[in-house]
Amino acid sequence: MKSILVWDLPLRLFHWLFAASFVGAWLTAESDEWLSLHTFLGYLMLGLIAFRLVWGLAGSRYARFSSFLYGPRAGLDYLRQTLSGTAKRHLGHNPAGSQAIFLLLGLGLLVGLSGLFVQGGEEQRGAAAGVIGYALGKAIKEGHEVLAELMLLVVFAHLAGVALESWLHRENLPRAMVNGRKEAEPDAPAVRSHTLVAVLLLLAVAAFTAWWFQYRGSETGVAFIGKKLPESALWQEECGSCHQAFHPSLLPARSWKSLLAQQDRHFGDDLGLDAATLAQLLAFAEPNAAEQGETEAAWKINRSVPANATPLRITETPYWIKKHHEIAAADWNKATVKSKANCPACHLDAEAGGYEDAAIRIPG
Ligand code: HEC
Numbered sequence: 562m563k564s565i566l567v568w569d570l571p572l573r574l575f576h577w578l579f580a581a582s583f584v585g586a587w588l589t590a591e592s593d594e595w596l597s598l599h600t601f602l603g604y605l606m607l608g609l610i611a612f613r614l615v616w617g618l619a620g621s622r623y624a625r626f627s628s629f630l631y632g633p634r635a636g637l638d639y640l641r642q643t644l645s646g647t648a649k650r651h652l653g654h655n656p657a658g659s660q661a662i663f664l665l666l667g668l669g670l671l672v673g674l675s676g677l678f679v680q681g682g683e684e685q686r687g688a689a690a691g692v693i694g695y696a697l698g699k700a701i702k703e704g705h706e707v708l709a710e711l712m713l714l715v716v717f718a719h720l721a722g723v724a725l726e727s728w729l730h731r732e733n734l735p736r737a738m739v740n741g742r743k744e745a746e747p748d749a750p751a752v753r754s755h756t757l758v759a760v761l762l763l764l765a766v767a768a769f770t771a772w773w774f775q776y777r778g779s780e781t782g783v784a785f786i787g788k789k790l791p792e793s794a795l796w797q798e799e800c801g802s803c804h805q806a807f808h809p810s811l812l813p814a815r816s817w818k819s820l821l822a823q824q825d826r827h828f829g830d831d832l833g834l835d836a837a838t839l840a841q842l843l844a845f846a847e848p849n850a851a852e853q854g855e856t857e858a859a860w861k862i863n864r865s866v867p868a869n870a871t872p873l874r875i876t877e878t879p880y881w882i883k884k885h886h887e888i889a890a891a892d893w894n895k896a897t898v899k900s901k902a903n904c905p906a907c908h909l910d911a912e913a914g915g916y917e918d919a920a921i922r923i924p925g
């Protein structure tokens with residue numbers, strides 16, 4: 562027997578970075594405080610998986626998928642042989658281990674992609690910003706969490722398998738994933754190290770890390786892309802002359818109904834709208850009201866209003882009050898603000914109806 566290189570350098574680098582990004586993302590999943598780091602690790606994981614897919618076709622012998630393409634049946638047979646102590650040693654991945662690898666790559670991909678949509682829907686940030694609404698993002702989050710838990714289970718199964726194999730064949734498999742070497746028959750061919758590819762992979766990870774934290778660090782670098790909400794020219798025209806046209810997503814449908822029914826007593830004004838115009842306005846407001854949960858504001862405003870209440874002011878909904886009670890009187894009294902209903906004074910995306918975190922600026 563002689564010691565030969567079995568795992569090339571890019572494969573080992575991938576392995577440990579992939580493991581670290583999963584553990585890191587798991588540890589930063591709970592709190593909003595860690596959200597930036599959590600999403601960074603998610604994108605990193607997706608990038609690493611993309612690399613692994615290429616390397617599974619173009620890598621050295623034992624890195625290639627074709628060298629460990631076993632079905633679940635072969636995996637089970639191998640497990641059975643392992644338990645009866647008759648399993649044959651494999652220089653590359655064994656049939657049971659390969660199942661864990663494909664599962665981890667597949668689950669990693671699903672966890673990463675679903676996370677992208679959670680971020681896009683809930684925060685209107687990242688690669689999927691503007692694609693889906695808040696309510697859908699929140700629903701996808703449930704799936705994102707279940708997938709991550711499944712992935713954790715497979716990680717534990719993988720660790721148990723490595724421990725069992727190491728013991729059974731009296732070899733240190735974790736160490737082999739560090740130095741890449743295993744004991745082999747004298748005629749077994751070693752693989753190339755592919756150092757250049759590993760260096761390029763490391764550089765790509767380093768560049769992405771630097772870009773992410775530099776970009777996030779500078780406030781001006783934060784691009785804001787919210788979901789585009791439905792618009793109506795008539796609504797703009799009839800409701801946008803005295804104040805900004807509040808987007809229908811800011812109040813429940815019953816509020817718009819009631820507000821329009823009282824249009825002749827509109828906060829001291831008579832809007833003087835005829836029945837046909839009112840019907841058209843309502844036909845826009847009702848299907849786009851807060852109940853749709855297209856933005857975080859819509860979803861939270863709707864949840865905060867008791868079922869038996871029909872607020873006529875956005876500024877009287879519990880969620881609005883909760884979000885603004887800490888703003889100083891001096892800020893409300895500024896010439897550029899004046900009224901609580903002057904949302905665009907502080908919300909850059911008020912006209913579009915988004916009210917995303919990244920678009921809030923109290924005027925100086
Ligand atoms: C003739 C002027 C005028 C027009 C036109 C008008 N409004 Fe108003 N609206 C007001 C005034 C005045 C207030 C009270 C503003 C304040 O308290 O600062 C108000 C307040 C509101 C508020 C409550 C804002 C808050 O405090 O949360 C809503 C909602 C609203 N209007 C919706 C509409 C809709 C919908 C239309 C179109 C059908 C409309 N307005 C058209 C004058 C108008």
Ligand code: HEC
Pocket residue numbers: 811857858875876881884885888892893898900901902903904905906907908916917918921923
């Ligand atoms: C004087 C400036 C100012 C005005 C005017 C103002 N807001 Fe805000 N708003 C803020 C600030 C600051 C926050 C952030 C509060 C926090 O997160 O603690 C905020 C938060 C919010 C949020 C929650 C955003 C989030 O995701 O955390 C919503 C929704 C919102 N405002 C809606 C409105 C609407 C609708 C109006 C007009 C009816 C309005 N605001 C008027 C300053 C303002």
